[in-house]
Amino acid sequence: MLKSKSFAKKDRKGNVVTVVREHYLRDDIWCCVRGCRTCQHVDPILANPPSMKSSIIPMNHFVLPDTNVLYHQIDLMEHPAFKDMIIAQTVLQELRHRSMPVYNRIRALMNDPSRRIYLFSNEHHRETYVEREKDESDNDRNDRAIRRATAWYISHIQPIPSTGGRLTVVLLTDDVASRTKAVNEGLSAFSVSEYVESLKEFPELVDMVAGSGDDSAGRDRVVFDEHLSALQISAGLKDGSLIQGVLRSSPHNNVEATIFAVVDGKETSVVLSGRKMLNRAFDGDVVAVGLLPRTKWKSSLSEVAIEDDDETLLEENVETAMDIDKPALISTEDATPTGKVVGIIKRNWRPYCGSVDPATVNQLASTSAAQSLLLHPMDRRIPRIRFRTRQASALVGKRIVVAVDTWNKESRYPSGHFVKVLGDVGDRSTETDMVLLEHEVPFAPFTQQVLKCLPPEGESYQIAESEILKRRDFRPLDICSIDPPGCTDIDDALHCQTLPNGNYSVGVHIADVSHFVKEGNAMDAEAAVRGTTVYLVDKRIDMLPALLGTNLCSLRSNVDRLAFSCIWEMTSEAEIVNVEFTKSVIRSKASLTYEEAQARVDDSRQNDSITVGIRNLNKLAKILRRRRVDGGALTLASPEVRFRLERDTNDPVDVEMKELKETNALVEEFMLLANISVAKKIFQHFPDSAMLRRHPAPPSSNFDSLKKAISESFGLSLDTSSSLSLAQSLDKAVVPGDSYLNTLLRILTTRCMMQAVYFCSGTMAEPEFWHYGLAAPIYTHFTSPIRRYADVIVHRELAAAVGQGGTTSTSTISQGLTDKSKMRDLCENLNHRHRMAQLAGRASVELYTQLYFKGKVFVEHAYVTRILKNGFIALVPSYGIEGIVYTSDLKSNAAILRYDEQANTLSAPEHGVVLRLFSQVKVQITVEERGVAGLRSKLTLRMVEPKVPGMAPEVDGGAVVNNSNKHSKAGTAEGGSEGRGVKRKTR
Structure with missing residues (x-):
């Protein structure tokens, strides 16, 4: 059967042309249910009887989810309990339009023979195809098509003999209007929550249902501003009142981030400091940002380092430490722009690994009662995530995965749903799986x-x-x-x-x-x-x-x-x-x-x-x-x-x-x-x-702090006008008596570089092909x-x-x-x-570094590689490790070493101590359990020399000092990895 539609449209030249679209409908599209005598199956996909057993549905049944169920409940659909499902062509087409990642995950499920998922071509079946009615929206037409497909299946499979009773199809939809229409049409239709709660064999599924984010348990005094609408953002970007960029959170402070954007005709970093300035944005989100007045721009990009495991560090303390409202101390022409997120253009949410905060678990509650818990994400750039679960006590001491569903403006934390348990905290296999999941590495066995x-x-x-x-x-x-x-x-x-x-x-x-x-x-x-x-x-x-x-x-x-x-x-x-x-x-x-x-x-x-x-x-x-x-x-x-x-x-x-x-x-x-x-x-x-692959030339501003530091400390200069001049000045940057300094300078120079990237030659002009390194x-x-x-x-x-x-x-x-x-x-x-x-x-190296140092105390020489407002980053050459050394009290923010923004130093003049970039110190290296009940092991560095009262830790008498036989790796730009892939010995 052929259906056709014709309409007139103008082409690019302005000519009116007639377009004819033909849609072929067939009578021979199978149901793919085993035992059907009407359809001529060669190898039917759907089992008879189906595996799904529900307390609210007496008959053997297949499940047919609508688009929103697949889109929002993909974690649930991936659970092995969901088998013998029918996915309508309408649903898959709509899903592909909405989200390619979710579409790909569904296709992967469909390709797994053990899941028995059948794609029903309802759009090409004569009895299930529906025309769009006058004044009907695309969404309403698709909902009607899905209900029509469900009705056809029910009438088609009821005569099929089945062990244990008749067969039916259940429509899963969280759309109340569509569900009501389905019930009025005599169909079996349930919300996801209703259906999952009826699967008594799989009680864990209840926790995996993605919520709407209306849970008020997490709401407190923090109130965020409303995000602008898509139309408002588009208008703001067009008239220049807003700028767009990818949010990159600081690894040292999850309430400070930057975007890279064009401001006043110049590409530069824009700093966003504090939760309210971030306004519910996550690392990696594409955001719309409004610039703050120039009087609130900053003269330094130095972050304030915080311990994000410490719940006592409240928002007002963080903002005080950051001096958010403090005017710039230098001319606004030289200051770094600051801004505020006013809208989210594209979310970068993904499943997050972490551990439950035991303090949020009510041990006296009924084991079947749902509790609202907080997840401590292992990625320090991510805020805590609130989720509800009925297995709270069983999750304590476990590494788990939680997906974010929403973040209301009235809630301090985003809301999400439980996905799965990875294993015990500290188990090496579990921690390795978490590294892979956190970095979105596909590691399932090949199909x-x-x-x-x-x-x-x-x-x-x-x-x-x-x-x-x-x-x-x-x-x-x-x-x-x-x-x-x-x-x-x-x-x-x-x-x-x-x-x-x-x-x-x-x-x-x-x-x-x-x-x-x-x-x-x-x-x-x-x-x-x-x-x-x-x-x-x-x-x-x-x-x-x-x-x-x-x-x-x-x-x-x-x-x-x-x-x-x-x-x-x-x-x-x-x-x-x-x-x-x-x-x-x-x-x-x-x-x-x-x-x-x-x-x-x-x-x-x-x-x-x-x-x-x-x-x-x-x-x-x-x-x-x-x-x-x-x-x-x-x-x-x-x-x-x-x-x-x-x-x-x-x-x-x-x-x-x-x-x-x-x-x-x-x-x-x-x-x-x-x-x-x-x-x-x-x-x-x-x-x-x-x-091809290109390595963009870094902006000259990337080197400003480095050039200033080596000039003030050693009287050396760094010419960054070209890669040749940079290479030549690096060769000359030698300090007698300090053989490691040149290597350190090359390490810090690497961090000023842009990332090398793959690109398609037709998307750039040939001069931009240049590989800088x-x-x-x-x-x-x-x-x-x-x-x-x-x-x-x-x-x-x-x-x-x-x-x-x-x-x-x-x-x-x-x-x-x-x-x-x-x-x-x-x-x-x-x-x-x-x-x-x-x-x-790198995360794997960090994990094994912690394993190596656990239970030991080392004292080693280190170099200051970055100055922060309440600490500094130290690099230990003998082990190639870096970490934050805190120079202020974490709870009171009382400074032990005082930060000078103009000079970019930390000092205690009364003790004759001034720390700047390249300063040499001695640090104690230990592994400490951080967070509530030791949820996270962390390599900790404490300054031993120069000695400052209140900072020097007690040194274990058995500490190992100065393994000076170790050296740093040197190579081409990008660590020597451009010529060939990095090869490592594996067992």
């Missing part, structure tokens, strides 16, 4: 749909002879890989061969992951979502199944492997004569660690072909590196540590700074060169949709496709550019690689995943 995309031969896979014939055969070459100890996902290898003309043939060979990960299949989709492999201290979360990552794609020695090779002809001075890209088959002759490769370079007695090749590569790499540095490439540093774990328990038994050898730099140089060469090639072929006009990621999805895309683009993409059809290529809009969206996701992976790795 069967993904695993079906792997070669059916599994580990017995052999490269077909027909595939070898399509490729260059490099198996006779002396190729080797150089990686960290224990690395199993080897995605790059190299060779260097002397040519008859005296030049060198140098090759970088990268695992041909795109041969196995086909565009558009389930494994490709999963890899695109994950974006990157995530490395934790004790394990990694792979982007690809292990069969590929650690076996078939890993360039192990003495086995044939498929590769994508970049081959240069170079002179002895590393001048490139030509470059060639080709798919190949290789057979690595050796899998070396950095130490083993370095030993070969240093041992003059070894002169085999592989060793000679490595020496030649090392010689060329030094020339390439010198040339990059002379061109302005930066050599920065980061205080990264590596833990040595006890083999059986994975307990940290030692911590050491990462040490780089020449062979590290050797590999890095050629990976960088390959990435640059490939970037040029794909941009030439895909000028509008090449996936590498001083490269164009750059991409090609060398780590096992662990980065961006590299997989680049492999596909390069294959198409060199005519090895598996197809010669331009139209086929354009569908996957030339869609600028899709490439831009993909880049945004990859940037987010890459950032979250970095933060998850």
Whole structure:
């Protein structure tokens, strides 16, 4: 059956054209219920009888939720109790329009065969399609379509024989009007709360129902201003009275944040201090901000550090510490703008991990009574969250997950609902899961749909002879890989061969992951979502199944492997004569660690072909590196540590700074060169949709406090006019007698940088492609496709550019690689995943650092890296750790060291103490239990020297002092990670 609709519209040229839309309706759309004799099912999805058992519904039943139920109750729908569900096409289409993340979560449930969820195409069924009536809203029409689908199902399945009685379908909707109409039409319709309370087998579901936020239990004296409407925000942004930005909360203070926006024609940070100025905004929200009068702008960005676990630190004390109403002490032209959130443009709410505040649990209450509790989020930037639960006592001492539903202007805290229990506080597995959840790292096992995309031969896979014939055969070459100890996902290898003309043939060979990960299949989709492999201290979360990552794609020695090779002809001075890209088959002759490769370079007695090749590569790499540095490439540093774990328990038994050898730099140089060469090639072929990577130049204002500090402390200057001048001035910034100071300066310089990001070439002008840290006009990621999805895309683009993409059809290529809009969206996701992976790795290091120091007391030398209003940040070089050292009483805010905003110092003149950036101190390192009933362990630093009464802690006689054999990691911009993905040993 065909229904059509025609209407007239104007095109861009102003011509009136007739548009005809056709809608096909069918009679053969199945119900997919097992046992139905009307529908010709091949493999019915819905079980008979259904698994859902409700005390208010006597019949066996299926559940059909409406759009709002799926949208608001997604955490509930993901509970294993919900099976045998019918999702109407109307609902799924509406959900996709409202929220892609929720839509994707529902699609993932539908792809799980054990959940038995059927998508019913009601919009194409002759008996369930409904026309929109005159003056009917889209929402009302969709609600009617959902009720029609429910009615059809009830009448269709009632004759189906079922064990234990007849079958029916229950409509779940929280829309009172729609529910009333459904009941009047003779349908079974219930609210989510009514239905969940009737599922006696799953009492925990009651806590998971998302509320409306009308709970008044959390309301107190804090009153926020009403947010502006979307129309008011739009008008304010248009006329310039409001500015827009992404809110970034301070890691030291959850009631201070900044946005980066254009003020008076200049990009700058805008500070928002205090809960009322934040006005219910969360970290990561896109907000509309109104600027405060210039008389209230600030002369410093130094935050006030607070202990967010201390409930006694009330709002008025925080605001007093921040001097919110204190006028700027310098001219308003030089002051930092301040503002207030007046509206939320886009929320960034996600599930939050944390622990219940035991003080909010009524131990005398009935075990079945609902209680209003407070969650202490583990992310210190997030405010406490109020939620209701009937299992309050059972949640004490557990790590749990809570989702935020709303934040009323009358409530001090946002309101949410319980999602699930992770495990016991302090359990290492639980704490690791929490790190992954907090950083939105997908870590569920790969689904069967993904695993079906792997070669059916599994580990017995052999490269077909027909595939070898399509490729260059490099198996006779002396190729080797150089990686960290224990690395199993080897995605790059190299060779260097002397040519008859005296030049060198140098090759970088990268695992041909795109041969196995086909565009558009389930494994490709999963890899695109994950974006990157995530490395934790004790394990990694792979982007690809292990069969590929650690076996078939890993360039192990003495086995044939498929590769994508970049081959240069170079002179002895590393001048490139030509470059060639080709798919190949290789057979690595050796899998070396950095130490083993370095030993070969240093041992003059070894002169085999592989060793000679490595020496030649090392010689060329030094020339390439010198040339990059002379061109302005930066050599920065980061205080990264590596833990040595006890083999059986994975307990940290030692911590050491990462040490780089020449062979590290050797590999890095050629990976960088390959990435640059490939970037040029794909941009030439895909000028509008090449996936590239850029590193924006940092604003000069980012360096102001650093330049002032080194000038006042050491008489040194920092020229930030270009990356070259910055690199040269960093090389000159040496203080006799303090070998670590230059490393520290490079660490702090790194923190002044912008984040490097992926981008689509068609979205920016070519001059903006510049990679500041590498001083490269164009750059991409090609060398780590096992662990980065961006590299997989680049492999596909390069294959198409060199005519090895598996197809010669331009139209086929354009569908996957030339869609600028899709490439831009993909880049945004990859940037987010890459950032979250970095933060998850750091959080894992923080977790194991606490485990290492627990029960111990250390005293170590440290450097001041940031001055705050009531404390300072100290970096301990021997362990690469940083923490806040408080210099005021946390409850009374009485200053022990006084803060000078103009000089940016903390001082106690009566004791001869003045602390500024780069000052050296001694700190005591311990792990303390913080918060109510020890909800959070925290690495704590206390200043021991210089001695100030009221600050120096009691030092344990067994303290370990000054492990000076440890060093900080140095490398290219972004910690040396641009050339290749960071590899860590995992067991």
